[in-house]
Amino acid sequence: MRIAHISLDEKFIDCAINQFSLLKGVDSVFCVKTENSTLKYIKSPDVKLFQTFDEIVEFINNDHFDYVVFHSFCIPQNKVEFLNVPILWNSWGYDIYSDESNILAKPITLSLYKPKTRAAANIKPKTLHDRIVILARKFGIVSKRQKKYDALISKIPYLSVVLPIEFDYIHKKYPHFKYFPFRYIDPSESIAFTPYTKATTSILLGNSVDPTNNHIDILSILEKRNIQCTVYIPISYPSNQETYKKALKSFAATLKTVKVRFLEDFIPKEEYFKIIDECSVAIFGHIRQQAVGNIFRMLYTGKKILMYKDSVGYNYFKQHNVKIFNIEDDLHQDFFEKPLDIESQKANYTFVLNDENFETYIKSLQGFFDNITKV
Numbered sequence: 087m088r089i090a091h092i093s094l095d096e097k098f099i100d101c102a103i104n105q106f107s108l109l110k111g112v113d114s115v116f117c118v119k120t121e122n123s124t125l126k127y128i129k130s131p132d133v134k135l136f137q138t139f140d141e142i143v144e145f146i147n148n149d150h151f152d153y154v155v156f157h158s159f160c161i162p163q164n165k166v167e168f169l170n171v172p173i174l175w176n177s178w179g180y181d182i183y184s185d186e187s188n189i190l191a192k193p194i195t196l197s198l199y200k201p202k203t204r205a206a207a208n209i210k211p212k213t214l215h216d217r218i219v220i221l222a223r224k225f226g227i228v229s230k231r232q233k234k235y236d237a238l239i240s241k242i243p244y245l246s247v248v249l250p251i252e253f254d255y256i257h258k259k260y261p262h263f264k265y266f267p268f269r270y271i272d273p274s275e276s277i278a279f280t281p282y283t284k285a286t287t288s289i290l291l292g293n294s295v296d297p298t299n300n301h302i303d304i305l306s307i308l309e310k311r312n313i314q315c316t317v318y319i320p321i322s323y324p325s326n327q328e329t330y331k332k333a334l335k336s337f338a339a340t341l342k343t344v345k346v347r348f349l350e351d352f353i354p355k356e357e358y359f360k361i362i363d364e365c366s367v368a369i370f371g372h373i374r375q376q377a378v379g380n381i382f383r384m385l386y387t388g389k390k391i392l393m394y395k396d397s398v399g400y401n402y403f404k405q406h407n408v409k410i411f412n413i414e415d416d417l418h419q420d421f422f423e424k425p426l427d428i429e430s431q432k433a434n435y436t437f438v439l440n441d442e443n444f445e446t447y448i449k450s451l452q453g454f455f456d457n458i459t460k461v
Contacts, residue, residue, distance in 0.1 A: 087111055087112050087113065087152045087153070087455065087458075088113045088114075088115070088149075088150060088151045088152050089106070089112060089113070089114045089115070089151060089152060089153050089154070089155060089174075090114075090115050090117055090145075090146045090149075090151040090153075090154045090155070090171070091106075091114060091115065091116040091117060091154070091155045091157060092117050092119070092139075092142055092146075092154060092155070092156055092157065092160065092161055093116065093117070093118055093119075093157035093158070093160060094118065094119055094120065094157075094158075094160050095118055095120045095122070095125045095126055095127050095128055096127055096128070096157070096158075097127040097128075098157070098270045099116065099118070099127070099128045099130075099133075099157060100127075100128055100129055100130050101270045101271070101272055102116075102157060102268075102270065103116060103130045103132055103133070104130075104272075104273075105268075105271075105448065105451065107132075108448055108452075109448075109451065109452055109455060110452065111455065111456070112455050115134060115149075115151075116130075116132065116133040116134065117133070117134050117136055117142045117145065117146070118133045118134065118135055118136065119136050119137070119138070119139055119142060119160070119161075120135055120136075120137070121137055123135075139161050139162060139165040140165065142161070143161075143165055143168050143169055146169060146171055147168070147169065147170050147171065151171050152171070152172075153171060153172050153173070153174055153458075154169060154171045154172070154173055154174070155173075155174045155176060155268075156173060156174070156175045156176060157176050157178075158176065158177065158178040158180070158181050159175065159177070159181035159182075160181075163234075163235065163238055166238060167238065172243055172244075173241075173242045173243065173244070174243075174244040174246070174266045174268070175242050175244065175245045175246070175266070176246045176266065176268050177245060177246060177247050177248070177252075178248075179248065179374055179375050179376050182194055182247070182252065182256065183195070183196065183198065183374040183375075185197065185198040185199060185209065186198075186220070187209055187210050187211055187220065189211070189216045189219045189220060189229070189231070190231060190232060190235060191223065191232060193239070193255070193256040193259055193260060194252065194255050194256060194374070194398075196373055196374060196398075197373065198298050198372075198373045198374055199297060199298070199300060199373075200300045200303035200371070200394075201303065202302045202303045202306055203297050203299075203300045203301065203302045203303050203371075204297075206297070206302050206330065206333040206334070206337065207297035207329075207330045207333070208329075209297065239260060240260060240262060242263075243262070243263070243264055244263070244264050244265070244266040245263045245264075245265065245266055246265070246266040246267065246268040246269070247375075248269065248375050248378050249375050249378070249398065249399070249402045250402075251398060251401065251402045251405070252375055252398065253265060255398075266454065267447075267450045267451055267454050268451060269447065270379075271442055271444055271447050272444070273444040273448075274444075276439055277386070277387075279431075279432060279435050280387075280388075281388060281428050281431055282366070282387060282388030282389060282425050282426070282431060283425055284366050284425060285366060285422060285423055285424050285425050286364070286365070286366040286367075286422070287313075287314060287315040287316060287366075287367075287422045288315070288316050288318065288364055288365040288366060288367070289308075289315050289316065289317045289318065289365055289367045289368065289369055290318050290362045290365040290367070290368040290369070290380070290384070291304060291305075291317045291318065291319045291368075291369050291371070292319060292320065292369070292370060292371060292372075292377065293320055293370070293376065293377035293379075293380045294320055294321070294322075294323055294324065294377075295319075295320070295321035295322075295323070295324065295327045295330065295331050295334065296324060296327060296376075297327065297330050298372050298373070298374060298376060299370075299371050299372060299376075299377075300371030300372070300373075300394075301319060301334055301371065302333075302334060302337050303371065304369055304371045304413065305317065305337065305338065305341060305344060305346070307413065307417060308341075308343070308344045308417070309341050309342065309343055309344050311417065311418055311419070312343055312419070313343060313344065313417070313418070313419050313422075314343050314344075314419065315343075315344055315345070315422070316344075316345045316346075316347060317344055317345065317346050317347070318347050318349060318361060318362070318365060319334075319338075319346060319347070319348050319349065320349040320358075321334070321348050321349060321350060322349060322350060322351055322352040322353075323352065335348065349361065359383065362380070362383065362384070363387060365384075365389065366389055366390065366422065366425060367389060367390045367391075367392065367421070367422060368380065368381070368384040368389055368390070368391050368392070369391075369392045369393075369413065369417070370391065370392070370393050370397075370399065371393075371394060371413070372393075372394075372397060372399065373394060373396060373397045373398065374397075374398055375398050375399055375402075376399075378399070381399065382438045382441070382442065385408065385410075385434040385435070385437065385438050386434070386435055386438040386439075388425065388426060388431040388434070388435070389426070390410075390411060390421070390425070390426050391410045391411065392410070392411045392412060392413045392416060392417055393410060393411075393412060393413065394412065394413050394414070395412045395413075395414055395415075400412060406437060407433070407437075408433070408434055408437055409426065409430035409433060409434055
């Protein structure tokens with residue numbers, strides 16, 4: 087079986103290359119769209135570089151592939167329409183979620199931004215036409231663009247998600263989808279359980295500068311509740327949020343009780359872990375699924391995690407009896423006075439250990455491709 091992969095130059099692709107190299111009976115070719123002659127994040131030499139998506143589509147259509155894997159829906163919709171190969175869509179989050187202010191409703195539409203962050207990032211319908219489209223949608227009137235998008239999605243047979251709860255949400259709207267069990271899991275050796283006993287006021291806030299982290303609302307809560315703390319915020323990516331980054335930095339500069347330290351540059355995973363391992367608490371303000379790698383790292387190492395009660399992640403982890411906390415009720419100064427109890431640390435550690443078991447996962451992925459032609 088020959089499989090083409092379409093991606094951008096992203097830090098997770100080496101993991102995918104390693105996984106697919108382990109599969110028997112599966113020959114993969116990774117097609118990376120980039121305008122640069124060298125790659126920044128992908129280190130593997132086993133990729134083909136293309137400057138345009140048109141070139142990728144032509145290559146895949148003419149080279150006898152059985153399937154194509156999308157590593158996120160990174161390819162424009164009008165290019166997808168020309169692919170004549172069945173699609174395995176590996177969703178990342180941004181590509182299956184849309185905010186209620188977007189004129190195009192993706193498979194899961196939510197209110198992704200809290201008020202202060204929404205205002206700082208200027209997230210709202212931009213024109214009268216956009217407002218009319220959104221209002222009409224509430225009454226069941228669907229735009230031509232939406233109908234075209236829904237028709238295209240309905241032709242994609244397979245979908246992978248990060249959290250199983252997302253597939254349940256999407257399957258209600260698009261019942262044709264079959265589950266594609268792909269995830270970016272590394273075959274790294276597990277770390278023996280070590281209780282975390284520190285009680286610090288160092289906080290990891292979010293995983294990027296994307297406004298979906300709702301940084302400004304969370305910083306406002308910390309300041310309003312007079313919580314003395316140091317907050318680390320990664321802001322090295324994405325690169326298209328310069329306006330919001332400036333607004334975030336300006337707001338942080340006005341805080342009195344909260345000290346903010348921005349992680350400006352992309353650094354190797356090991357160095358990043360050294361920084362966040364000093365944080366006894368992590369706050370993830372996303373409403374959609376996001377930052378799961380960071381969340382798992384903090385659970386695995388015994389840290390306390392806070393999320394909004396209306397977030398997809400909070401509801402998923404609560405369903406699985408993971409010990410996490412919510413921003414609305416639990417974020418107060420005394421929350422930092424002692425670490426998570428040992429039994430909860432052990433339970434969270436075991437949850438991640440089982441969820442991230444590489445041997446079990448790769449057998450599942452192999453089984454999927456062994457049987458996909460029989461479906």
